[in-house]
Structures are given as structure tokens and as C-alpha cells.
Amino acid sequence: MHNDTFMNMRFLRILDLSSNKVSLMDPGFLYNMHGSLFYLNLSFNKMSTLDITNGIASKQDYFCLVDYSHNSIKSLTNKKTWKLKMNTTLGHGGMVNLSNNSLTAFFDLNTLRFLGFEHLFLIGKLMNYGFDLRDNKWNCDCKIYQFAKAAEPFAKYMSRGYFDVKCYAPRKFKDTSMLTIIKDHLYDGLICKLSFADKCPPKCRCMYQPAVRNRTLIDCSDLHLTRLPRMLPDYNVLEVDLSNNNLQNLPLQFRHMHKHGRNIKRNLDRIRLFNFSNNQIRMLPRSNLFHLRKAEIDFRENNINSLHRSMAELNPCNIYLDTVEMQCKCEDIWLQQWLPKSDSKCHKNVHVLCRLKGQLISIKSMTKKDLGCRIPNTNFIWISTIIVAAFIIVVLLSASIFSFRFEILIIGRKFIKYFRGTSYPMTLFYDVYIACNEEDEKIRLWLTSHLLPTLEVNNMLRVFWPCRDSEIGVPREEEMINVMSNTQTFIIILSEEYKGPVRWNEKEWKHAWHNYTHDLNREIIIINYDLLEANEIAKRYLGAFLRIGQFIDFSNHKKSIENEIASLIIKQDKNLKKYERKISSHSQIDDETFPFLKQYPLYSEFQYKE
Template sequence: MKRLPVNLCDFTGIIQIDFSYNEIKRVDNIVCLKSLDSLKLHHNEIEYLRNNTFIGMKYLRNIDLSYNRLRYIEPGLLLNMAASLLNFDVSHNLLTTVDITNILWENQPAFCETDFSFNKVTSISNELDWTCKTKSNFGYGGYVNLSNNKLSYFVKFSEIGFRNFFFLGKLLSYGFDLRENNWICDCNMYLFTLKSSIILNMLHRNYFEVTCHSPPELKNVLLIDIIKSKSLDRLICNLTIADRCPPKCHCFYQPSKLRTVIDCSRTGRSGLPSALPLRTDLEIDLSSNKLSSMLNKNHEINTNGNGNLLYYYSKYIQKLDLSNNKIKAIPDDLIFKLRNVSLINLSKNEITNTPRFLQILNPCQIYIGDVVKHCKCKDLWLQNWLPSFQSKCFNTTRVYCKYHNEKVHILNMTSHDLGCRLYNAYILCLNISLAVAVFIVTVSSLSIYTFRFELFIMTRKFLKYCKGVVIPSDAYAYDIYISCNENDVYLRHWLTSSFVPFLQEKKLSVFLPYRDCQIGRLREEETIDIMSTSLNFVIFLSEDCESSTEMWIKKEWKYAWYNYRYDINREIIVINYDMLDYQDVTHKYLRAFLKMNSFINLKKKDKLIKEEMYSRLQIKEQFV
């Protein structure tokens, strides 16, 4: 039989079909069998399966297409399966890829097994660009058998729709059998194993026992054993000459330590390599060679890396080991280039110079070992740069001076021993004088800045006293602008019944915002206009003002200070209504009035408060 009989639709009530061991090549005419429960077509020649083949067959529970010649299954076959399918068997076929939409079941609450074993699957695809969403629900899952295929690397989860790694938790009820594949346990496996360690602490199943196929040193090692033994350092990728690994060197990338190692130690080199892997986490080991210089013979920098190796790769190097060579000098400009390298080892070389450029490095950052030299006064900086005798990295660099036929550590040398001239008395006095002057200027500047508001208020009062200010009677529309917390009922009552009438008896014009503001006009705009034509500003300080949500109260203070600052005629009178301390006031200019005791305290009697406030007012009539 080459294909399913066309007249199957004549048997709409049939519940089981078994056409195994035939030569059927196509299965695309069975959607009419609405009551079908089982479809067995194993050992046929079917090569292709459409994603709409079983649409509407809601009673179909078992599909067996094993031992066929299936090469392709259209994406979306199982993801959208809204039926009661329990078992889907396409094992022992010729599939080379499986789409993620044929592994996950989103519209069906549960299934038993999906079997893709004994195929030639090398990858998991996502042809429909499917994405897992927050509301995605994969039911109770089941067993997905991908064993005995040709998978080598775990797929990147973002490429198969899981852009949020935590969405993989939706698949905890699924079981994935990935055994008997050609798994390459290298650096590409690291991220998966790192994340898998979380799940392994929660549960274990026998099909987690995936075995490494390569590299040779990990062949037949269980990946789960690597994870449990915390041996993820073994997951590395060896680099070759094609990856720019220098000849005779061993290069590998190790993601667990975020490094790319270039091990060229003991390779008999007399010069630096001409190229290195193009990575940003290089740890270069050129120790125990015959290098006489830290420069290439052709001291040029170019993007191909054929010039000076260390200059070009300096921003990519994390560690550099040049120990046990024949290097005699450290180039100044190269030190600057290598300033961000975490460790530079130059011990056991023939270095006799200590360029001052070394100061840009942390002394624990570079290992030079023992340096013996004729020390001079210009080497005095080493005493400040080298670690002290008690430091953990004291032995990394030790500079010895040849002094009277002996070797003396430079930290034990005095300035006189190094040939430095002492300052004469005149220079010493001059330096002390300059230091004192700088100290006085600094302290004065800090004091002026700290007390700038207090100094301004004092200076202003002094100038007014000396100048004798005359105020024309028509210069200001209002004598007094009162700023207060209008939500305080008692304060409002006192202002309306006692304080304002007292001022009006003195024939002073008063603007009380909550009484005199025009209805419908913008409050801030009116405040600016009225304050610009007011001579005195009476500010009542209360606790509620500092915490008030009505920002216009604080704006009144700001505009009052602005007018007070730029017009010497005006005056600010602070009445400490709630007897606040200056630390309780956040506005620096109002705090200055309290610090200077330039305010009226409400502890006094009502009559005394009014008289003191009146005495501080600027009165126009006095100067007409």
C-alpha cells in the first residue's frame, strides 16, 4: 500500500487504524476521522508531516510514526494541538532538526511522551520565531525523548523563545532525555551547566545523566558529576592557530574565570608573538623564555597586530607574565599603556632601571623582584611608592642600593645617603609662610562660605546704618506683606483680630494673602507682583510651614529673600511662632536670622511683640 485509502472517510466512526509495515508515503487525508483514537503507521515510508494533518481530531490519543523516513515536520504541529493526544512517536526516522513548537504543548493540559529518539537531530530550531510570554502555560508536561541523536551543544534559550531565563521554570514538569548524543563539554556548555545547578539542587532524574562525548579528557564523564563537584573550570574551549593562537602555545577560553589563557611559557622564544586571539580577557604567560625586550623588533602599532604586541593588546590584557627572561629595561610609554593590567610579573629578569612612570601603577600590581642599582636623589620617590616592610606585597619589588660596597634596601636609606641637598633656612621659612598663608586663605574661604548668609545680613545692616536710607512715600504700594501658615486656625484668628488691626491703627497698609488675594488669579503670579511693591516682609515660622505640601509658602520666602537681597530699603522680620531652633529650619537664609538672634520670640506678651515688630519696620513717613 503506497498511501492511505481515500475512502477512509466512509468509516467516520472508526477509532483505531493500524497500517504498519506497508509502503505508505503520505498521511494527509484523515481529518474526517473525528472519532479516531489511535493511528499506527510505523515501518512505512512517510517523509513529510504537515502541521494541519490532525486538526480537529480531538479524540486522537496515540500516533505512532516510528521507523519511517521522516525528514521534516512542519513547525507548530504539537504546540497548537488542542486535543487529547498522549503519545507521539516519530523515533527511528531521519529528522535532522526539531522545532521548539513541536516539543512544547501550549493548548493541551498534559501528554505522556513525545519520542524523537534514534533520529539524526543536530539542532533545535525556532522557524516561527515563537516567544514564551508571561501568560504562556505548558500544562503538566510529559516525557520528551531526544536520546540517541547527534546533538552536540545545548541550544541558546533566547534563540528558542525563552528570552527570560526564569520562564524555563514553566517546564519543570517536563522531562527531557538528552542521553546518548555527541555532547561536546567545552566552554559552550558552561552557561547551561551553571544554570542547571539550581535545578539539580531541587531534584534528580536518571535521564539527567548526560555523558560527555568530547574533548578526550572528559569523554564518558557525566555532565552532572562535573556540576555537582563544582568543576566547571574544566569546561574550556581550546584555541588553534586559526583563532590566532601563537605557534607552540596552548590557548584556551575558560568562561568560569572569565579569561582567555595564552600559555607560551618554556617555548624557547626570543621575541614576542606577532598576534594573539582577539578577545578582551587575555592572560598571557611568556615566562621562562629568552626574551630580551618588551618590544617587538618592529616597534610600530597597527591593527593587524604585526607591530608591537603589548602596545596593541594592552587594553585587552588582564594578566601578563614575563618572568624568568632576559629583559633589561621597562619602556616608560609601555607602562602607561599597561596601567589597567591587574598583574604584571617581571621577576627574575635583568632589570636595573626603575622608571618614575611606575608611579602610575599600584606597587602590588607589578612584580619586578630584586633590583640592585646605584641610587641617587632622583630615586627618592621609590620610598613613597614601594610597599612598607609590613605590607603583604612587600616582596613583589625590592630595590637595593649599592652603598659603601654593601646592598642596602632603599627604604632604609636617608635623603642624605641618596645625595639629596637639604633645604636652607630661607627656603624652609618661605615654605612655612606659604603653607600658613594657604591655610589662612582656606579657613577664611570656608568660614565665609559657611556663614555667608549671616555675613550678608550683618553687612547690610551696617550699610543701612551708615548710609541713612530715605524711602519715598510713593515707592511701595504696601508697607507690610505677611507670610504665614494659613492652615493654623489660632494664628489666623490672632492675625485678624489683633495683629493686623494694630498695624492698621499705625496707618500701615498690610497685604494678608488669605484675605487679600484675588479669586481666580494665579497665586504665584500675584505673590511676585505684590512682593515687588512691598517694603517689609513679616514671616511667621512654624513647624507646619516646614512640612507643608503647599509649595507656595516656601516660594513666598524665596521671593522675600530675593527682594531683601537686591533692595537695601526692604526689611525681613522673622517671628518665631513655634519657637523653633535654627537646626529645625531648612532654609539657610531664614536659619541665619535665628543664628544671629535676629527674630521675635512669641514667649513675650502680645503688646511687647507688637511694639518690637513695629520698631523694626521700615516706615515711609519717617523719610518723606
């Protein structure tokens, strides 16, 4: 029957083709029917398949009955790969009678996807439909489980006659209503037997049982097997029974599987129960055991006489070994920590007995000496530990001293001066040398209007400021070295990065630090003009002053910064009066001692006054 035969009969209400010899029906007949067809009767024909598009309608809102009963329908098809979309409407439907056919396999998720229902919730679009599936040869197996679990909340409301669908197989459920299975939760018997096509190993019996931990049972017991199965079904929770066989060399079996490229990891990771009981196993595999860490393994009733340390990767509560008698060595001492404690629920799973002088003694009771272990010299261990600890302390201390060497030098220098006292030589010509960013107009303005008058006028200190006092034509670095070597205190003003073509600031810092570290009589005063952090300063030795708090914060407005700087300079010569410093310094300066001073106007002025 073609799908366009009655296409233009918009007022066709009843179409009765029952008791004929119709064997084929084109897909889309009912789905595309655009009219007012209420009754379609194709019962008692010879149809063996039915397309999904002939069981639902989308172009007409209602129909009363579509009757496909008493055919030989064995399966549903989807020849046009129809898919139900989210925005597709299937009308208000009607009754679809599929009773008295030969359907056997129920609709699991894979079948529904094949029929065009990508997601299970799309079945809700068929709520207004009724499907009479009675009197088919339904096999109530694992495929019913998902449907049964989803139908549990609605089972008590399913009172219509066509819901009374009964099982034909297996024998356990023959003539049992599916509603009874749902209401009484008879899910354990819903199993699917797997064949060789499903990768069930030859001669083994395999079945999928979703109601019990979603497990797949592979029963290969009592088959006189000498080798491990080479394939396993593609399910996630496997329980493999290899008991009562003739398995012997498991390490060789595992190596053979790995050598021939079989995916051991994928197979072992999916196993949750591995039964090797009552075989002839003497040795356990040393590799790949960690893939079985999620599984319970039964090795009882074998002849195992050694346990490799790789067993430590497994949980002892998941392994059944009963009693293992072995010749214990020092390398087996790990078993004392691995075996379950006596108060553990699984302490009977594994017992390891060692042969010692004709007796069997639990390995838990064996000492290192009994196991033949070499007992280390305690004194040697203590001495080695002390040496290593001392070495680590020295290394850490050295690293700390190196990291904070500048801070330690500055603090240590202060302590030495405090206990030893300080005497100022009268041969130093300048009291203060000012190092700053000469390109910064704000710094220059502050120096000329505030700091220099305070130092020179108010406190009669001799100040050298390169920006003002340098002699024209004299090499600057040579002049810098000569002047700084004859200066008492260095004032370093820290500001943002210097932009000049020559970084004179860093040269001044270097010579100031050199004089400071080689002469206890010299001092450095740091003024943090731009509120820099210690890690923002290029030279770490200047950052050390900031880290220990030995600097003047330019943001401190509680008192005059200029007076604070002057007091720090005057404090260094507290044993001499300011007036005596002024008049005594020049009387002892002659041309032979400081020949380079002749070029400075300040020196000529002092000589003239003298």
C-alpha cells in the first residue's frame, strides 16, 4: 500500500482493508495523512514489519483507531530515519492496536533512539496515544528494566485493559503481567543472555542483569580452561567466574595478552569480581594488578606460595587468599603493614604463614632478624642524621645570611659603633654630600629652598651638591671620587627612575656605599622622596635601609624633615661643638693635603678669610 494512494481524500473517515493480503505499507502513510481519517483497519493481513511513521500522525489532530492486529509484525522500522524534534507536535493521537502480532523485543533506550526518539522525555509527546501491545510473544528481559523503572510512579494509575501486557518468555515470567513485575519489583529476573556476537567468551555463559548493580555475569567455571578469556562483553560492570578450571601460570597469561596487543587495561578496569578459586595457580602476576584495584578477587583453594610487593597496590579487604604458606624473606616485610589488622572485619581474608625452623609462624609475629633483614647500626644512623641536619642548617643559615647580608652589615655596624665609640678625623673637608636625581625640578626646588639653608645657614655644615658645586671642565666621576672620599655623610634621595643619558645616581650610590662599608666614621642618610618600596630600588644595598626602617619618610609631616636630617648629621659629632668644627677644620687644611680643593670657590673663600 503506497503512502500517496489516499492522499487527496480529505473527507475520508473510515478505511477498512482488513482480511486482505497486504504485506507491505510504505513509510509515512499515517504520519502524512492530511484529512479527517478516523478509522484505519489493516488487521488480519500479512504485514511482517511496521514503520514508526505509520503508528503516529502529525498533520491531523485526532484519529480514533488504527488497527494492525492479527498480522505477523515482528519488528518496527524507521526506513526514512525519522527523528522527533522538540518543536514537532504529534496531535492528540488515538488508539494504535498492535495486539496479536509477533513482537518479542521490548523498547529499550537504543530501540527508541533507532525509532527517532533521541531523548527519553520525548516519549511524553505520545501521552494522548494508546498502544495495545497485548498477546504478543514478549520476552521480558533486561530491555524491560529501564521502561519498568520509569513507569513505577504511574503503575497504580494504569487500569485500562490494554495495559495488561503479559510476558511470553522466559519461563519464570510466562503469563506474568508487566504491571505485576513493576508493582512487585520483580526486577532481578530481568536478564539478557549474551552470545558470542556480544563478545561472550566461547563455551562461557554470559548474561546482563541491570537490576543487580548493573552487572554482567561471565560464567566460565568448570570448563577445564587453561588460558584466560581473550575477550569480554562491552559492559561496564563485569563479574567474571573462572573457578574450577586448570589455570596455572597467571604471569605468563598476562604477558601473553599484553604481547598480542589486547587492551588489558580496558578489560581489567571494568571487572568488579574476579573468581580464580580452585585452580592450580602458584604465582600471581606482578604487573597490571593495579587495574584490578576496584575489584574483589578470589584466589582461594590454589597453591600460591609467594606474594609480590605489587599486591600492595590492592586493598587486602578485597582479596581472598585464605592461608598462604611461604618461605619468607626480608623483602616480604611489607606484608606486616599490608595485611588487615586483627580487629578488622576482613582479617580472615588473608593469612600468611612463614616457614621457620620446621614451624609455621604468622608473618605478623616475625621480627626483622627472623626474616633475615640486615639491622642497621643505630649509632651510625644518629651520626648520619646529625651530620645531614647540621649540613642543612649551615646551608639554610648561609642562604639567609647571603639574602640579608646588607641588612646584617648595617645593623652590625651600628652595634660596633655603639660599643666602640666614634672619633671623627679632622682631615675630612665636607660634612655632607647630596646625591639625587638632578633632572627632577621638585627635588631641586626643595633642596635650594629648604634643606640647603637648614644645613648650611642654620647648622653651619659644609655641603657639596654636584648640581651646584661641581667645577666646570673637570671630569665628573674623578671629581665625585675625590669629593666623596673626603665627605662625612652622604644624603641619598630616592626618587623615580632617573631618565638622564648617564646614570650618575648609581655611580654616586656605589662610591657612597664603598666609603660607608670601609670607614666606620661615614654615614648614609636615605630620604625616601617618592615613597618607593624596597624591591623597587635597583641596588639591593640601598633597599636594605628601607627593609630595616633606617630611612626618612618624606610623607612624614609631623615635624620638619630638614631639622630631622640636620640632627642626624650633628649627632655624629656630638663630642665637638658646632663652632669648634667650623673654625678648626680650615686651620689644618693646606694645599699639600688637598691639592684638588684649589679649584673650588668655597676653598678660596675660606683661604681669603683666613
